[in-house]
Each structure stands twice: as structure tokens, then as C-alpha cells.
Amino acid sequence: MSKKKSAHGGGKSSDNVIKSVETSISIIESLKQRNTARVGEIAEATGSSKGNVSKHLNTLAKHNFVTKTENGYELGLRYLDLGGFVRENLPESRVIKPKVLELAIETGEVAQFSVENNGKAVIIYRESGQQGVSTRTRVGRHLPLYQVASGKAMLAHMPQERVDEIIETHGLEPATENTITDRETLLEELEEIRQRNYAINDAESTKGLYALAAPIRTSNNRLIGACSISGPSHRMRGGDNIDQTAEILLSFVNEIELNLTYS
Structure with missing residues (x-):
């Protein structure tokens, strides 16, 4: 519970x-x-x-x-100035920003880059491809880590004590009937994410929305954030779409990690 x-x-x-x-x-x-x-x-x-x-x-x-x-x-509008300043001063900004746009264009869906802050997933960049649909997400939005693909991708690569702290602080409240609200179930899913290298959000934050996300890490395994692709469930899940989308996502994340290592 x-x-x-x-x-x-x-x-x-x-x-x-x-x-x-x-x-x-x-x-x-x-x-x-x-x-x-x-x-x-x-x-x-x-x-x-x-x-x-x-x-x-x-x-x-x-x-x-x-x-x-x-x-x-x-x-x-003073907040817009401050938010823009904070975002542009992130060390990884120059590398990640254009790749999020490329990912959105290639998949045609919504692509995002998020980081963890005080136990929440914070959207730093968001781009919409040709087929991208409107959702509750926007740049700067703080979302529960366990409810979204990017958040689960980050949780899966955090120390267990940090995961426990986040659960203790923020709880596991449902957003939809698919939201994980049990600690052991969440821990089992985090293990599956580590094995396949990406996380899945199947209508856990928004009904009808499906998303994949992969963590972005440095060469010394420091977690930077996560990159995600999201779209309507019927389009993202059909046929070989999941495997194809995951392959594209992991390819982009690998490029980002290499660029961060050698930039």
C-alpha cells in the first residue's frame, strides 16, 4: 500500500x-x-x-x-526568465536539447528529457513530432516518478536507499487504475527495467497514453536524467511498434551519452 x-x-x-x-x-x-x-x-x-x-x-x-x-x-513573466536561465545552465543542455527535437521528428511522437528533483520527475525539454498529441505534460512540470516512464527509468538506476526515501516521502498514490501503488510491485518493475534498459508507462499517468523511457548516464555511471517517447496507446503498442520505438530511443540515448562523454 x-x-x-x-x-x-x-x-x-x-x-x-x-x-x-x-x-x-x-x-x-x-x-x-x-x-x-x-x-x-x-x-x-x-x-x-x-x-x-x-x-x-x-x-x-x-x-x-x-x-x-x-x-x-x-x-x-519573471519566472519564465528564471526557468530559462536554470535550464540553459544545465551542463548537459547543449547536447541534449537538439537530440530531443531529432527524436520527436524521427518518431513523430512527443519526446521529452526529464531530470529528478526532490523526488519528482521534472520535464526540461519537450518536443512534439508530426503525430504528437497534447497531454498534461509541459516544460517545468513536476510529476511523481513512479507514475511516468522517465521517472521509473531514473528510479531503476538509483541506490535502493534513495528509492525507499522517495516512496516514504511522496507515497504511491494512483493517477489511473493502472498506476503502481504497491512498493514490492514497483521494485519488481524496476528490476525488469534494469534488465531491458528501458521503462514502460502503460496508461499509468494518463488514460490512453503509452510511453517508453531510457536513462541517460555518464561514462562513470552518474545518472543525469531520462529521455522518453509518448503517444496514444493504440498507436504505440500495435504490432512491432514497441520494439522499433525502443530501438530508436536506445540509439538516441547512446548517442547522447557518447556526446556527453567526449564533448
């Missing part, structure tokens, strides 16, 4: 925090969920007074982290 999440997303609780910063973060998260909201709505959602929320919003607006509109407040 799945285990309960800790009170804090990162799994570490501490009194050594600044409460006003946490209030700003809760306001930002509230705006993210609502797109646009007025002071009263945010105050009700965060449990803060209207006056306190107003001060935080004014401060955030001063630095372009939120924008005031005629309908209330919304997140500002």
Missing part, C-alpha cells in the same frame, strides 16, 4: 524557516492553481489576512513576480 506524504513536499520538516517567505510561496502556489485571483480569494485559500496578502502581492508585483490586472493578480 502507498505511504502517506510528509507535511512538506520535500520530505524534510524544520522550524528553521522564514514564515513570511512561506506565505509568499503559498500565495504564488494559489495563483498558479487559479490563474487569476483577487486578494480575498487568495486570503481565503492561504489562511492569511487580506492585509497581509495585499502586502505580499505588492512586494511580488514590485519585482515582476506577479502582475495586477483588472480581474485581480496573476503570475508574472
Whole structure:
């Protein structure tokens, strides 16, 4: 059975925090969920007074982290600048970015590169091929590792103590009826992934979606992230499609690893 999440997303609780910063973060998260909201709505959602929320919003607006509109407040474009800066400063960015696009073009499906951060899979690059379908994924999205192919590919190549820590912190909550919610079942699948060198997501995160993913590692076996291909189940699973797609994926990952080794 799945285990309960800790009170804090990162799994570490501490009194050594600044409460006003946490209030700003809760306001930002509230705006993210609502797109646009007025002071009263945010105050009700965060449990803060209207006056306190107003001060935080004014401060955030001063630095372009939120924008005031005629309908209330919304997140500002400052985050796009920060996110782009973080992404472009990843050491592997120059090598991986063009290969994700190539993979999408060759398969015609959606190709992604993800990394692990605080026990979640974070999408760094996403490209859509000619047949690519829209899904809930987008660049920057944080997803449970055990629910997605890229996450399982990374879990399979982490130390067992790290896997246990992630399960303990985030639990194994279902997204669909196919989601793995049992620890032993997940560990068995991770062993299968290590043997075949790629992971499969069969409608475990989104109904009707099928994905394959392979880990990307350096020459000294350091895990960098995972590359995935996803598409509709009926198209990805038919005939020899799985084997052909897996072969293409593993070929691209091998090229990426070689380029990272000798770049």
C-alpha cells in the first residue's frame, strides 16, 4: 500500500524557516492553481489576512513576480526568465536539447528529457513530432516518478536507499487504475527495467497514453536524467511498434551519452 506524504513536499520538516517567505510561496502556489485571483480569494485559500496578502502581492508585483490586472493578480513573466536561465545552465543542455527535437521528428511522437528533483520527475525539454498529441505534460512540470516512464527509468538506476526515501516521502498514490501503488510491485518493475534498459508507462499517468523511457548516464555511471517517447496507446503498442520505438530511443540515448562523454 502507498505511504502517506510528509507535511512538506520535500520530505524534510524544520522550524528553521522564514514564515513570511512561506506565505509568499503559498500565495504564488494559489495563483498558479487559479490563474487569476483577487486578494480575498487568495486570503481565503492561504489562511492569511487580506492585509497581509495585499502586502505580499505588492512586494511580488514590485519585482515582476506577479502582475495586477483588472480581474485581480496573476503570475508574472519573471519566472519564465528564471526557468530559462536554470535550464540553459544545465551542463548537459547543449547536447541534449537538439537530440530531443531529432527524436520527436524521427518518431513523430512527443519526446521529452526529464531530470529528478526532490523526488519528482521534472520535464526540461519537450518536443512534439508530426503525430504528437497534447497531454498534461509541459516544460517545468513536476510529476511523481513512479507514475511516468522517465521517472521509473531514473528510479531503476538509483541506490535502493534513495528509492525507499522517495516512496516514504511522496507515497504511491494512483493517477489511473493502472498506476503502481504497491512498493514490492514497483521494485519488481524496476528490476525488469534494469534488465531491458528501458521503462514502460502503460496508461499509468494518463488514460490512453503509452510511453517508453531510457536513462541517460555518464561514462562513470552518474545518472543525469531520462529521455522518453509518448503517444496514444493504440498507436504505440500495435504490432512491432514497441520494439522499433525502443530501438530508436536506445540509439538516441547512446548517442547522447557518447556526446556527453567526449564533448
